[in-house]
Amino acid sequence: MDHVSRAPTKSGIGLPVRITELTVEWTRRWHRWVQPFVNGVDGPQADKGWRWPWKWAETVLIGGLFGQQPRGFVVGVQPDERSFVPCIIMSMVEDYPYLADHTKSSLFVWFLSRAPDAYLRTALHAGDDALPKLLMQIAVDIAITHSFDLGHEGRIGLHAAPAGEDLLIRKYEHDCGMVRLPHDVALPFGFRKVMAPNQGRYFYHSEDTALAASRRLDFCR
Amino acid sequence: MSANAYARIAERYQVDSSDDESVERFFLDVAPTLSREEREAIVAELLADELAGRPTSVATEVPREVPTFSIEDAPPIARPNSLAQLVGELSAAVEKRVTGRLDIVITRALDRLQEQTGPATRLRFIPGNDAPARRVHRIADLIEGQTLTVVAPGSTVRTAAQRMVERNIGMVAVVEEGILAGVFSERDIMSRVVARGLDPDTTSVAAVMTKDIVVAEPDDNLDSALQKMHAIGSRHLPIVHDGKLVGMISIRDLLEVDDAAAARKSTFLTELLTYSPDYDT
Numbered sequence: 001m002d003h004v005s006r007a008p009t010k011s012g013i014g015l016p017v018r019i020t021e022l023t024v025e026w027t028r029r030w031h032r033w034v035q036p037f038v039n040g041v042d043g044p045q046a047d048k049g050w051r052w053p054w055k056w057a058e059t060v061l062i063g064g065l066f067g068q069q070p071r072g073f074v075v076g077v078q079p080d081e082r083s084f085v086p087c088i089i090m091s092m093v094e095d096y097p098y099l100a101d102h103t104k105s106s107l108f109v110w111f112l113s114r115a116p117d118a119y120l121r122t123a124l125h126a127g128d129d130a131l132p133k134l135l136m137q138i139a140v141d142i143a144i145t146h147s148f149d150l151g152h153e154g155r156i157g158l159h160a161a162p163a164g165e166d167l168l169i170r171k172y173e174h175d176c177g178m179v180r181l182p183h184d185v186a187l188p189f190g191f192r193k194v195m196a197p198n199q200g201r202y203f204y205h206s207e208d209t210a211l212a213a214s215r216r217l218d219f220c221r
Numbered sequence: 222m223s224a225n226a227y228a229r230i231a232e233r234y235q236v237d238s239s240d241d242e243s244v245e246r247f248f249l250d251v252a253p254t255l256s257r258e259e260r261e262a263i264v265a266e267l268l269a270d271e272l273a274g275r276p277t278s279v280a281t282e283v284p285r286e287v288p289t290f291s292i293e294d295a296p297p298i299a300r301p302n303s304l305a306q307l308v309g310e311l312s313a314a315v316e317k318r319v320t321g322r323l324d325i326v327i328t329r330a331l332d333r334l335q336e337q338t339g340p341a342t343r344l345r346f347i348p349g350n351d352a353p354a355r356r357v358h359r360i361a362d363l364i365e366g367q368t369l370t371v372v373a374p375g376s377t378v379r380t381a382a383q384r385m386v387e388r389n390i391g392m393v394a395v396v397e398e399g400i401l402a403g404v405f406s407e408r409d410i411m412s413r414v415v416a417r418g419l420d421p422d423t424t425s426v427a428a429v430m431t432k433d434i435v436v437a438e439p440d441d442n443l444d445s446a447l448q449k450m451h452a453i454g455s456r457h458l459p460i461v462h463d464g465k466l467v468g469m470i471s472i473r474d475l476l477e478v479d480d481a482a483a484a485r486k487s488t489f490l491t492e493l494l495t496y497s498p499d500y501d502t
Contacts, residue, residue, distance in 0.1 A: 003300075020295035024249065031278065033287045040283050051241070051278040054227050057248030058267055064253045065260050076295060084295040103362065123287045149300060163274040194264040196272055 003145050004220040007077055007087070007132035014220065015077035015132050018084060019142060022072025022091060027052040030074070030089050030113070037119035046164030047113040052089060055111045059091035062110060062194060069094040075142060077124075077132050085123045087115045087132055088139045094150055097188035099157040099181050099204045106155035106204070107147040112139055134217070140176040141217045144210045154210025157181075160201045169201065177213040178203040225277045226270035230263055360446055360460055361439035363475075364468030371396040371466065372405070374427035378414050381405050381426050392457040394466050395430050401459055401466040403430035436461040439468070443475060 006014030020026070030052045038047055056072060063070030075088035089112075096108035114135040117128070124130060143156045158178075160168045172178045181202035187195050196202075205213060227248065228238035236247045252263060270277075371394045372381045381393055385407065392406040405426050413429040414421055436459045437446050446458055450472060460468035 018292065018295055019298050021298055024245075026294075029290070033284065035278065036281045036283045039278070039281070049275075049278055051227070053241075053245045054248060054277055057245060057252070058264065060249065061252050061260055062264055065257065065264065073298065074295065076290075078292060079289075082292055083289045084292045085289060086295075103358075118283070119287065122285070123289060161274075162272055193261050194268060196268060 001145050001148050001214060002221045004138050004141055004217055006220055007138060008134060008220060009130050009132060011129040013130070015079065015130075017132075017138070017220075018076055018078055020074050020076070020084075022056060022074050022089065024053060024056065026074045026086070026089070027056045030086060034086060034089075034113075034115050034119050037116045037122075038113060040118065041116050044163060044165035044167050046161035046168050047111075048163065050111070050113065052111075052113070056091055059093070059110045063093045065194065066093070066096075066191070068096060071146075073142060073146075075139065079124050079126075085115075085120065087120065087135050088142075089113050090139055090143070092143065092146075094146075096157065097191060098152075098155045099185070099187070099202055100179070100206060102188045104152075104155060106152050106157050107143055107150060109143050109156060109158040112158070114139060134220075136171050137176055137213075137217060138220070140172075140178065140205070141214055141220075144205060144214050147205075147210065153207045154205060154214070155207060156210065157202065157204040159196050160203060162196075162199075162201065172203045176203075177209055177216070178205055179209055225275050226266045227277055230266060358442060359439065360437055360441050360443065360468070360470060363443070363470055364439065364460055367468050369394065369466065369469065372426055373397065374402050374425065374430070376426050378405075378410065378419070378421035378424045378426060378429065382410055382421065390469075391471070392469065394459055394469055395426055396466055399465050401434065401436070401461055401464070403427070403432045404434055404457070404459060405430040406457065434459060437470075438462060446470060447475060 003019060004017050007017050008014055035050065035052065038045060039049060041048065059070045059072065062068075070091065070093050072089070072091040074086050075090075076084045076086040078084055090109060091111045092107055092109045094107055095105050098104040098106035115123075117131055120131045121127070140156070143158075144154050147154050147156050158172070160172055164171075169180070173180055180200065181198060181204060183198050183200040185198060187198055187202075227244055230252075231244045231247050232238045234247060234251065236251075237243045252260065255263070370384055370388045370390060372384060374395050374397050376395075384393055385391065392404055394401055395403040395405055403426075409429055409431060410421075413419075414424060419429070435449050435453050435455070437449060439460055439462055450456065450458055456472045458470050459466055460470060
């Protein structure tokens with residue numbers, strides 16, 4: 001399966017999408033130029049106040065704890081052939097117990113941010129009609145595609161930070177088609193010390209829901 | 222008290238928490254070298270802060286202008302789209318015992334390879350089974366939900382044979398009060414009943430069954446089971462826990478496991494399946 005190659009806009013003109021490896025340098029760029037816009041968003045926002053260089057370091061630390069491969073992507077759009085505007089930053093570990101069946105492996109997304117529209121308007125020098133849309137869905141789709149690349153059959157998991165309140169839950173459940181892990185399901189043994197308790201904010205994609213979700217973005221591939 | 226867990230932790234390790242880059246260097250360079258207990262404690266502390274919604278950076282003024290980055294700052298990620306990458310990925314999958322839709326990976330890689338090399342020869346990979354792969358490492362995973370087919374020692378050979386035909390299996394376990402007493406296979410019917418001219422309606426299974434049984438435990442891994450089958454030249458292996466029969470696995474079961482390690486042994490399995498009788502006595 002190919003990654004998403006363009007992001008839709010209201011105007012109907014898709015913007016080319018480019019995915020690059022997350023580096024310390026990119027976390028610094030995000031913190032310097034995008035994070036101030038995130039911090040300025042009105043209302044609940046899970047990543048408000050995040051410092052991405054440290055979040056990346058935390059992902060590396062977590063990955064090292066379990067001998068897993070930490071990985072991160074920066075996803076951006078290209079308003080022209082030479083330019084790159086970061087829209088999504090995400091870190092993950094590539095081999096983590098699958099939340100719905102601990103005997104299987106999955107990709108687990110640890111931290112995920114999308115650039116606010118205010119940043120995109122400034123960076124793209126564009127109005128609302130020309131801004132890339134469906135960025136959360138694209139972020140989750142990139143995780144799904146990467147899960148297929150890793151042989152995890154599309155299985156992914158993540159935890160919606162409490163600071164994102166119900167808005168974030170709606171995004172993952174309704175917009176991204178993810179399955180909410182029931183709060184009475186145990187988290188993988190041996191990992192619980194470093195996982196948030198299961199208070200109904202864990203989400204996952206099974207093989208089937210991942211495929212269904214990715215099909216909805218086939219028009220962007 | 223410091224504003225956030227990152228700074229508190231850094232201070233504990235005598236890092237200047239007012240210098241963001243020092244904290245960053247500590248977490249990237251020093252923290253990963255600490256003991257496992259220390260690293261777990263650090264991650265747990267960071268997590269507690271995050272769950273409490275404590276910010277790790279102070280709000281700064283929103284810039285009026287932001288730079289546009291060059292695509293040279295953003296080289297595209299590498300994906301498995303060449304034969305060399307495919308071989309590397311498959312090797313890594315075998316080493317890590319990753320199971321999954323390898324058929325998808327292979328099909329995609331072959332398509333891309335042909336895009337690069339031209340369509341002189343059309344290669345097609347046709348997966349044999351589209352059902353979702355099972356992650357099976359231990360025998361317990363393989364026998365989960367299995368329905369056991371057993372006969373009593375006093376059952377006749379005909380009854381045992383009928384049971385095997387009904388269930389399309391090549392061996393039944395002979396069980397007495399839950400304890401495995403022996404096994405009885407197609408091979409036993411041929412060599413110990415038919416060849417000797419015994420009457421299947423009057424000969425009891427106990428008289429002709431194999432009593433010297435090699436078994437495996439549910440916690441054994443598949444490789445170990447395979448080695449036992451190989452050693453005794455059998456296509457079946459009873460699974461016993463605390464003396465009681467809990468399952469029966471066959472080479473066919475192992476062949477159906479989408480497991481890289483099992484796939485590596487497919488040649489041996491096929492050979493054994495084709496040529497080897499059960500308990501060649």
